[in-house]
Structure formats: structure tokens, C-alpha cells
Amino acid sequence: MMTQFAVADQLLTLQRFPAQQHNNLQAWDAADEHLLQKLGEQPLPAAMMLLNDSFGALLCGIKARHPELPCQWVSDAATARYGAQQNLLQNRLSAHDVHWLQQPAAPLMPTQLTLMKLPKNLNYFAWQLTRLARELPKGSQIWIGAKAKVINQSLLQLIGRHFGPATASLAWKNTRVITAVADGKPRTEPKPQQWPVAEYALQLRNLSNVFAANKLDIGARLMLQHLPVGQFQQVIDLGCGNGILGLRAGQLYPKAHVHFVDDSAQAVASARQNWQQNGLVAAQGHFYWDDCLTHLPPDVSADLILCNPPFHQGEAITDHIAWQMFSDARQRLRRGGLLQVVGNRHLGYHVKLKRLFGNCQTVASNQKFVILQARKA
Numbered sequence: 001m002m003t004q005f006a007v008a009d010q011l012l013t014l015q016r017f018p019a020q021q022h023n024n025l026q027a028w029d030a031a032d033e034h035l036l037q038k039l040g041e042q043p044l045p046a047a048m049m050l051l052n053d054s055f056g057a058l059l060c061g062i063k064a065r066h067p068e069l070p071c072q073w074v075s076d077a078a079t080a081r082y083g084a085q086q087n088l089l090q091n092r093l094s095a096h097d098v099h100w101l102q103q104p105a106a107p108l109m110p111t112q113l114t115l116m117k118l119p120k121n122l123n124y125f126a127w128q129l130t131r132l133a134r135e136l137p138k139g140s141q142i143w144i145g146a147k148a149k150v151i152n153q154s155l156l157q158l159i160g161r162h163f164g165p166a167t168a169s170l171a172w173k174n175t176r177v178i179t180a181v182a183d184g185k186p187r188t189e190p191k192p193q194q195w196p197v198a199e200y201a202l203q204l205r206n207l208s209n210v211f212a213a214n215k216l217d218i219g220a221r222l223m224l225q226h227l228p229v230g231q232f233q234q235v236i237d238l239g240c241g242n243g244i245l246g247l248r249a250g251q252l253y254p255k256a257h258v259h260f261v262d263d264s265a266q267a268v269a270s271a272r273q274n275w276q277q278n279g280l281v282a283a284q285g286h287f288y289w290d291d292c293l294t295h296l297p298p299d300v301s302a303d304l305i306l307c308n309p310p311f312h313q314g315e316a317i318t319d320h321i322a323w324q325m326f327s328d329a330r331q332r333l334r335r336g337g338l339l340q341v342v343g344n345r346h347l348g349y350h351v352k353l354k355r356l357f358g359n360c361q362t363v364a365s366n367q368k369f370v371i372l373q374a375r376k377a
């Protein structure tokens with residue numbers, strides 16, 4: 001795996017987060033290099049904002065050359081933030097004057113220049129642009145780095161509708177940088193998607209970057225039909241998305257405290273809102289923006305963990321998050337506690353669970369998905 005990232009005359013070591021994952025994926029891409037190269041050609045602004053900077057390649061590149069430049073750093077992913085912090089530390093770069101902001105709630109500082117990576121989810125991108133249009137001064141610029149093949153007229157028009165006029169640079173290493181200029185017109189934020197899950201009398205709201213935007217995931221649907229029967233007291237919805245599994249747990253086990261955890265700040269905010277709007281007991285819902293169960297309070301010891309794990313990180317297909325979720329779950333379960341997982345049949349989660357727990361039972365399956373249970377001995 002390549003870890004040496006060249007910025008001007010410096011060589012940085014950058015790693016994805018968590019660093020020990022066994023894969024050959026790089027922590028940066030050519031669009032990061034393109035953005036930093038363009039920045040090197042301009043007079044430096046007084047302060048900058050960085051958006052969607054996975055693992056801090058942009059931040060480290062800037063801090064290597066301009067340690068005193070104030071930067072606000074905004075990401076929806078807790079792992080991106082931990083990655084950026086880890087990479088700053090590893091390269092002995094100053095975290096001084098870095099303002100770590102968490103979307104969706106935090107107000108933004110009105111900087112003149114924002115560097116942004118194009119997110120995969122264009123609804124989320126449109127939501128980010130409306131926020132920026134509301135909070136940045138007229139004339140403020142955003143530079144958006146992306147693969148050249150995804151930049152087309154309709155993307156430039158989307159930016160024009162939500163922020164201001166946009167033009168794309170020439171291609172370099174198959175990437176382009178779009179320059180968009182704030183036109184000073186505030187836009188109305190798109191409303192979160194709201195949809196019913198009629199069979200469980202639940203209403204769900206999803207902010208724009210949350211998994212399963214406007215309908216139930218088919219794996220989650222199968223999981224909901226096979227939730228275990230029992231008097232559970234402490235339940236964790238690990239990788240909660242909009243919180244559908246934990247919400248149903250709240251209905252089925254009315255005495256239980258339900259802990260919702262997700263890497264996406266928007267997911268955690270959606271789960272919180274869904275818990276409130278579906279009339280579940282406020283004091284029994286707990287919400288954490290985190291990488292798996294890394295920072296869950298030490299006194300939370302679960303008797304049931306529900307998990308529909310992701311099989312990608314950003315654009316990269318990977319099973320390291322599922323592995324970490326299962327091993328964190330094992331640590332957090334009390335003796336006799338259950339981990340119940342849903343996954344695509346071909347992902348082979350039963351092998352991992354058997355290795356970690358020494359047991360694994362198939363609760364249900366259909367052509368595509370399987371529901372597995374492992375019990376902590």
C-alpha cells in the first residue's frame with residue numbers, strides 16, 4: 001500500500017483509518033493532489049474550510065506548508081476525522097487552529113475559500129451546497145475536486161442551482177477541479193425524506209447522507225421479521241443508519257435502553273429524531289457518533305446487539321468494518337448476550353462469527369440475505 005504523499009517539497013506518510021486494516025487502499029487520491037497543486041498557485045487566503053476530506057490528505061497537505069493557517073474541517077464521518085487527527089499526529093503537524101466541525105448542526109465560519117471533495121451521494125452534495133450558500137459571503141469560492149469522468153453539465157448546473165456559477169478546470173491525472181462562486185442568494189434546504197414503515201407503525205426521516213434514503217433496506221426488512229424474543233435490557237444498534245433496527249427494538253423490548261451508533265453524524269441525528277418522533281421513551285434512547293464501539297461509555301454492557309454492517313468505506317469495497325463491528329460487539333456483550341447480524345449470503349459472515357464467538361446459528365435466510373446469531377459464552 002502506498003503511504004508516501006508528496007506535497008511540494010515534503011513527503012508525508014498518510015494512512016486510512018483504522019490504520020491496521022489489511023488492504024491496499026491509499027488514504028488520498030489524485031483529486032487531493034490536484035486541489036493542493038491549485039492552492040499552491042494562488043495567494044493564500046486568511047482562513048480556509050475543508051469539506052469531505054477523507055483521512056485528512058488536504059488538511060495535512062495544507063498544514064505541512066502553512067502550519068499557522070486557520071482551517072475549519074467539516075466531515076460527516078467520524079472515521080474521516082479520526083483519520084485526519086491520526087495523520088496530523090503521525091507527521092508531527094500542528095492541529096493548532098484546526099476547528100473540527102460536525103455536520104449537520106454546526107454553523108460554518110464565513111471563509112473566502114473552501115476546498116471540497118465531491119461526495120458520492122449527490123443529494124448530500126446538494127444539501128452541503130445549500131448550507132454553504134446560506135453561510136458563505138457573496139464572492140466566496142469553493143473548489144471541488146473530483147474524477148474527470150463524473151464531471152458533466154448536469155453536475156455544473158446542480159452547483160449553479162444550489163450555490164452559484166461553476167466552471168471546470170482542464171483535466172490532470174484524470175481529475176478536474178470545479179470552481180464555484182457564491183452568488184449570495186440563500187436557498188431553501190431540501191427537506192429530509194420522510195416515509196412510513198406501515199407494518200411497524202413507524203415514520204422514518206432520513207437526512208441526505210443516510211443509508212436507505214427513502215425505503216427500507218431489504219436486508220433490514222428480513223432482520224425486522226426475525227428479531228429475537230426476550231426481556232432485553234441493553235440493546236445496541238450498531239451502524240444504525242436511520243435507526244430502524246433500534247426503533248423496532250424499542251417497541252419490542254419496552255424496558256430496554258437502546259444505544260444507536262453510527263460513523264455518519266447525519267445518521268445519528270436521523271436516528272435521534274426518529275426515536276423522538278415515534279414516541280419512544282426519551283430517556284431510554286442513547287446516541288453516539290463513533291467508529292464502531294470504540295468510545296461507547298464503559299458501563300454499557302449489552303445483552304443484544306443488532307447489526308446490518310456496511311461492506312464498503314467510501315467507494316472502496318472492504319470487510320474490515322464488519323470485522324471490527326463483530327469483535328467490538330463481542331467485547332461489549334455480557335455473558336450469554338446475543339449478536340444478531342444480517343448480511344448478503346456471499347459475504348460469509350458466518351465464518352467470521354464462528355471464529356470470534358466459537359458459535360454461529362442461522363436464524364433465517366432468503367435467496368439474497370442471511371440472518372445470523374452468535375452468543376457470547
Ligand SMILES: C[S@@+](CC[C@H](N)C(=O)[O-])C[C@H]1O[C@@H](n2cnc3c(N)ncnc32)[C@H](O)[C@@H]1O
Pocket residue numbers: 079211212217220238239240241242243244245261262263264267290291292293308309310321
Ligand atoms: C448497511 S447500513 C445499515 C443501516 C441501518 N442499520 C439499516 O439496517 O438500515 C450500515 C451503516 O453502518 C454505518 N457505518 C459505516 N462504517 C461505520 C463505522 N466504522 N462505525 C459505525 N458505523 C459505521 C454506515 O454509516 C451505515 O449507516
